[in-house]
Amino acid sequence: MANDAKKIRFAPGGAIYIAPATESLVIPVDLGTADTAPAGYKALGYVDEGGVTLTPAIETQPVNAWQSATAVLYNVTSASFSVKATLQETNEVTTELFWGAEWVEIMSEDPTPVGTGVFRLDLSSTPELKELSLVVDWNQGSIRNRVVIPRSMISDRGAIQLNRTENGKFELTIEALDSAGKLGYVLTNDDIVEGP
Structure with missing residues (x-):
């Protein structure tokens, strides 16, 4: 196979979409259309210039035998798939993901409660982890x-740096969970696969 510079790929465009992982959610099975969230998903907006990091990982353990000084095979001890991104937009979806709670409007205490336009997000001392479905597109x-990751959870959050000259950012690491024996799947229309 000859070298082919036309096969070098970049990811100048893309998007991250998220939805609650519920039984009624229809998980996408195609590439969809550019810049359009799959049905039931919400876009997370701008990601910082570092982009999105996709990390499939497998941990193995060697199986040694009396007859060989080298392992005779390896056994899989764990598998994981993580997505890491630093979100730049401050909106309802990104802030609720980062803080792990939902915004609730504070109501006035008049005889008839009226919304005050002020919202509160309570940080629990025993937070509940929510299952998410995640889609990452790039082109x-x-x-x-x-x-497409049908089931996942946020496993790590970075610190927010409040700064006069740099925008606020929400760093998240999301880990895939088992979904009927799969962590997720990758779809492409790239011509990298040879036909039969």
Whole structure:
């Protein structure tokens, strides 16, 4: 196979979409259309210039035998798939994901409660982890790719740096959970696979 510079790929465009992982959610099975959230999902908006980091990982343990000084095979001890991104937009979806709670409007204490336009987000001392479904799209021209993770949870949150000259950012690491024996799947229309 000869070297082919046309096969070098970048990801100049893309999006992250998220939805509660419920039984009624229809998990996407196609590439969808560019810049359109799959049904039931919400876009997370701008991501910082570092982009999105996708990390599939497998941990193995060697199986040794008396007859060999080298392992005779490896056994899988764990598998994982993580997505890490630093979100730049401050909106309801990104802030609720980051803080792990929902905004609730404070109501006036008049005889008839009226919304005050002030919202409160309570940080629990025993937070409840919510299951999410995640879709990451990226493209280079007409070449489109999509990772779909039917079930996942936020496993790590970075610190928010409040700064006069730099915007607020929400760093999240999301880990795939088992979904009928799969962590998720990758879709592409790239011509990297040879036909039969």
